[in-house]
Amino acid sequence: xxxxxxLLILAGTVIVIQLLTLITGKAFLLTQLTMSAYYVLVxxxxxxxxxxxGQISLGQAGFFAIGGYTTAFLxxxxxxxxxxxAVYKILDSMGLLISKENxxxxxxxxxxxxxxxxxxxxIAAGTAYFLGVPxxxxxxxxxxxxxxxxxxxxYRIVLGTPFLGEADGITNVPEFIIFPGVNVSGDFTSRVGNxxxxxLLVIVGMFLLLNLINSRVGRALRSLHxxxxxxxxMGVDTARYKVNVFVIGAVFAAVAGFxxxxxxxxxGPSEAGVAKSVxxxxxxxxxxxxNLWGSLVMGLxxxxxxxxxxxxxxxxxxxxxxxxxxxMFMPEGFIRKSVFNDLKTVILRLLKKEPEKFKQGAEIND
Amino acid sequence: xxxxxxxSDPLLQIRGLDKSFGGLHAVDNVSFDVMPGTIKAVIxxxxxxxxxxxxxxxxxxxxxxxxxxxxxxxLTGMQPFQVAQEGFLRTFQNLxxxxxxxxxxxxxxxxxxxxxxxxxxxxxxxxxxxMEERRAVETVMPILEWLNLDNKCxxxxxxxxxxxxxxxxxxxxxxxDPAMLLLDxxxxxxxxxxxxxxxxxxxxxxxxxxxxxxVEHDMSLVMDISHEIVVLNFGKKIAEGTPSEIQKNxxxxxxxxxxxxx
Numbered sequence: 001x002x003x004x005x006x007l008l009i010l011a012g013t014v015i016v017i018q019l020l021t022l023i024t025g026k027a028f029l030l031t032q033l034t035m036s037a038y039y040v041l042v043x044x045x046x047x048x049x050x051x052x053x054g055q056i057s058l059g060q061a062g063f064f065a066i067g068g069y070t071t072a073f074l075x076x077x078x079x080x081x082x083x084x085x086a087v088y089k090i091l092d093s094m095g096l097l098i099s100k101e102n103x104x105x106x107x108x109x110x111x112x113x114x115x116x117x118x119x120x121x122x123i124a125a126g127t128a129y130f131l132g133v134p135x136x137x138x139x140x141x142x143x144x145x146x147x148x149x150x151x152x153x154x155y156r157i158v159l160g161t162p163f164l165g166e167a168d169g170i171t172n173v174p175e176f177i178i179f180p181g182v183n184v185s186g187d188f189t190s191r192v193g194n195x196x197x198x199x200l201l202v203i204v205g206m207f208l209l210l211n212l213i214n215s216r217v218g219r220a221l222r223s224l225h226x227x228x229x230x231x232x233x234m235g236v237d238t239a240r241y242k243v244n245v246f247v248i249g250a251v252f253a254a255v256a257g258f259x260x261x262x263x264x265x266x267x268g269p270s271e272a273g274v275a276k277s278v279x280x281x282x283x284x285x286x287x288x289x290x291n292l293w294g295s296l297v298m299g300l301x302x303x304x305x306x307x308x309x310x311x312x313x314x315x316x317x318x319x320x321x322x323x324x325x326x327x328m329f330m331p332e333g334f335i336r337k338s339v340f341n342d343l344k345t346v347i348l349r350l351l352k353k354e355p356e357k358f359k360q361g362a363e364i365n366d
Numbered sequence: 367x368x369x370x371x372x373x374s375d376p377l378l379q380i381r382g383l384d385k386s387f388g389g390l391h392a393v394d395n396v397s398f399d400v401m402p403g404t405i406k407a408v409i410x411x412x413x414x415x416x417x418x419x420x421x422x423x424x425x426x427x428x429x430x431x432x433x434x435x436x437x438x439x440x441l442t443g444m445q446p447f448q449v450a451q452e453g454f455l456r457t458f459q460n461l462x463x464x465x466x467x468x469x470x471x472x473x474x475x476x477x478x479x480x481x482x483x484x485x486x487x488x489x490x491x492x493x494x495x496x497m498e499e500r501r502a503v504e505t506v507m508p509i510l511e512w513l514n515l516d517n518k519c520x521x522x523x524x525x526x527x528x529x530x531x532x533x534x535x536x537x538x539x540x541x542x543d544p545a546m547l548l549l550d551x552x553x554x555x556x557x558x559x560x561x562x563x564x565x566x567x568x569x570x571x572x573x574x575x576x577x578x579x580x581v582e583h584d585m586s587l588v589m590d591i592s593h594e595i596v597v598l599n600f601g602k603k604i605a606e607g608t609p610s611e612i613q614k615n616x617x618x619x620x621x622x623x624x625x626x627x628x
Binding site for chain 2: 208209211214215216217218219220222223225226227229230231234237238244248290
């Protein structure tokens with residue numbers, strides 16, 4: 001259970017931050033914190049793919065967009081004039097339709113977001129699978145280019161497809177009622193609730209990924225990062241493992257895209273842009289590559305600053321510069337184990353205690 | 367030298383393996399058997415095709431023609447991971463380890479084929495998956511102790527000496543409980559003392575009932591521990607027999623010491 005204590009600390013921090021915003025009267029910050037949480041989810045999934053399994057993906061925004069656009073398209077279909085169709089009757093008999101009044105007092109009937117969540121996950125996972133099988137045979141720059149190509153294709157598709165709103169994207173996406181009283185929407189009254197939904201999702205995601213890292217599969221993934229031949233020669237079906245982890249990363253991005261779209265009430269093509277994919281890669285790189293907690297912290301900090309407009313017009317440029325600098329000077333990332341160890345050593349020395357790291361260091365050179 | 371196990375069927379059958387790279391005939395119609403419970407060595411001068419032969423046996427390189435049977439399983443055409451799943455494990459001349467992972471995690475990778483927890487049970491950390499992990503650690507600890515690595519479990523492999531890294535590779539292969547081990551130049555990069563130690567280990571592995579096939583440069587190691595030796599030269603098998611037969615073989619002497627036509 002010791003493994004889960006960081007998750008409890010995370011949950012505690014989430015609560016403390018909410019209380020702080022309440023006390024200081026800055027509850028408006030919760031909006032950006034909620035959105036950051038969804039971006040953190042994408043980064044965590046990518047961290048698994050890129051940091052642990054060593055497979056770079058520059059198409060993560062594409063999967064985010066698949067999740068977002070799937071639900072935006074499906075839940076904005078109005079069935080109110082189509083009550084005679086077979087599709088309506090089937091959906092209605094299964095209780096999968098939601099009826100409500102819009103601003104003008106007209107009745108709108110739309111599909112339950114639970115259906116579109118399922119669809120988003122299936123489409124993203126299927127796309128990742130059929131993309132991953134051929135593309136994950138590639139390595140290094142070639143894999144980066146191929147996944148970036150996928151990202152560009154998704155971007156151009158959403159930009160050029162009339163029923164996906166072209167450059168305007170899709171708006172008026174209904175709220176997602178998880179159960180009565182708890183819904184994902186941009187409504188001011190549910191701001192606190194949404195903040196908790198988003199971070200609960202992050203905690204669940206972290207729980208799943210941390211478990212995975214520490215499992216048999218996680219070890220195989222980390223090994224194939226180190227040496228694919230080694231993993232192969234020990235009986236790991238490396239091709240299948242790479243595709244599976246790629247699918248997991250895609251599902252995390254799609255789920256984040258789904259929730260973000262219901263939270264914002266819409267989605268636009270910029271979410272699918274290559275600049276967004278670069279941003280996710282930069283976050284994982286700064287976070288220390290094979291470091292889920294690093295991705296979480298940097299994902300939160302950088303996205304929060306970006307959403308607050310701290311970077312101004314240079315938003316995308318800032319992430320580009322971060323990526324270049326990280327690759328040049330700190331390829332192992334800003335938040336990495338050794339930083340914590342160095343910090344610990346310094347603190348222990350200040351406390352006049354013999355740091356344990358030195359003892360172990362003697363053993364290494366035998 | 368331990369006595370040969372008196373089992374009549376060969377564990378590994380290599381029949382007519384052939385491989386060319388452009389104009390170079392790297393392995394030329396090589397056939398031999400490996401009997402269960404024995405140590406067999408493949409020797410030959412540099413460029414004789416030993417590593418190419420090895421890679422073909424382990425599924426890392428498809429042969430142009432020829433077949434490899436392990437028990438009654440056809441290994442030819444299988445992926446390396448499928449070969450490993452049959453209990454047929456290899457090590458590498460140039461170590462292939464995950465240098466950023468701990469010694470324990472590297473060795474636990476060898477347990478992969480003996481466990482089954484997948485992505486879902488891993489993510490949900492199901493009880494079955496956790497039990498399996500515990501069993502894996504319990505299984506590999508004696509192997510680590512046997513190779514004097516038990517006090518280095520948590521050290522990243524990249525920080526170990528070369529000799530210790532070789533030991534980690536051996537431990538990793540043994541963690542899979544292989545029926546057969548392929549050792550690719552296990553003594554390269556080791557000093558004399560380490561090589562002697564290795565010879566003892568290989569003999570012990572064999573006495574546990576495992577069959578060993580090795581490619582090796584170190585003649586004294588090969589002569590000391592092998593039950594049988596195959597000699598390759600320019601891709602062709604030129605001799606096969608016990609160490610004493612090989613030492614008397616005229617062709618072998620000519621290759622290694624230089625003869626009239628050399």
